[in-house]
Amino acid sequence: MAKVLIIAEHDGRSLSPATAKTVQGAHGLAADVIDVVVFGDALDAIAQDAAKLAGVTCVRVVEDASLAPALASRLAPEVVALSEGYTHILAPSTTFGRDLLPRVAGLLGCNQVSDVMEVVDARTFKRPIYAGNAIVTVRVPDAISPVLATVRTASFAAAAASGSAKVEAASAQAQDPGHTEYVGAEGSSGEGPDLSSATVVVSGGRAMGSSENFELIGSLAKKLGAAVGASRAAVDAGYVPNELQVGQTGKIIAPDLYIAVGISGAIQHLTGIKDAGTIVAINKDPDAPIFEVADLGLVGDLFQLLPELEDAL
């Protein structure tokens, strides 16, 4: 029977919603045990949140000043030290998990299943390839243990906060390799809902033309209680910061409502929104590929339509 270890993601203050989605993914493994490990410093509140996730057996808390902020080269040997006895080790397919888990795989000398979108059985998974143009079913042969996988968070709902797992302290076991140092971070203001987990997202593309004009997106989003997203072209042009990019190389999201404004619908962008509930497209070109996937399409000039839409709400 499966015994699963999930590496929790957090920012030092709270547990990332990606962790709850990874736990939900693990439910498909018919596991006896689902443990969550949290690495860092001063983790009480984060560990308590992890303990509430439905289906979790035990939260293992590894507190050490050298584990915060998270660095893959520091964390990977700790994961390996804890891996004994687990049949599966999972992490969210976020930049955190995608940085860390392949390093664990390298240390353990095994391959990893990236971006699990469906658990078929404990050793068989579906995952997207070619920017989501094909889905491959991958089977991990019985001889390979543990099974390492990152979970595509847009494919799973968050596990309910209805559990009460035990919380256990563990100590750090590996040495700091000393070759990597955290320098600093810059992020968005944290205003409005988080793009990865928002139920409504309004995105703008190259057509916005400037960061001033992009305010049209921001103000519509505010009115809708939505998060702001962007195409790569809008990020490359400097209208908005990189963390707002949606797509193959940005965030893969699954909001109930996605509004794409002045975005053509390149395959790499569409990969990021395949799981959205309803897609609305506003574009002046009736032949833009975005209309092939949009549930509701409105052809016209965004600079006229956006203010109209905001007024109508």
Added chain:
Amino acid sequence: MKILVTLKRVVDYNVRVRVKNDGSGVETDGVKMSINPFDEIALEEAIRIKERGEADEIVVVSIGPDASQQQLRTGLAMGADRAILLETDQWVQPLTAAQALLNVVEAETPDLVLMGKQAIDDDCSQTGQMLSALWGRPQATFASKIVFNDRRAEVTREVDAGLETIAVELPAVMTVDLRLNEPRFVKLPEIMKAKKKPLDSKPLAELGLSADQDFEMVAFEPPPQRGGGKTVESVAELVDELKTRGLL
């Protein structure tokens, strides 16, 4: 400084890849092949580092079919000095790729390995991290800015929360993101000159790597299609539709 850059031959990013009717794979016959776009950015960065006088040699390496020579030749035309091909017709999974690259790293002893953050065919995003683990060296993934300071590099990484900067000691492995740079176009005279640059090819099988960690690819299928929706004529109609669907 000596830089090793990996170049994977992949289906060009503009091609709309289709799953074969029998579900045995994707259609690659007669399809345009290119350097994995992220690898091209890695090479461009290496060339810029060399042009700044911070590196003296760039070696490009590919693992793949004989036809990968085309991509290596393009890399040489862009500005790499030498090329190595580990030739195989098998679909190489990340661990095997990392082990093969470790072999090259041990022979070449580079100060820096620059790779794409993912290959746009299997989209695994694993090989760089695995190589750095096997090599016991630092990794800096998803790089959008790299600055050298003696035997250290400060790397700005594109992460979900924004940008994060870490400092790593060399030698190190870095995987690059899209906003690091814009690769140059190669000009005809350079393509001609590149024909004279050394390209070493040997069978991957010679390295004697086992594939016992390989996963089985059971089946391929097209993604679920979203049906096209309807066109609304006005903002008022859009708002009505959204209300009907309970979205407003």
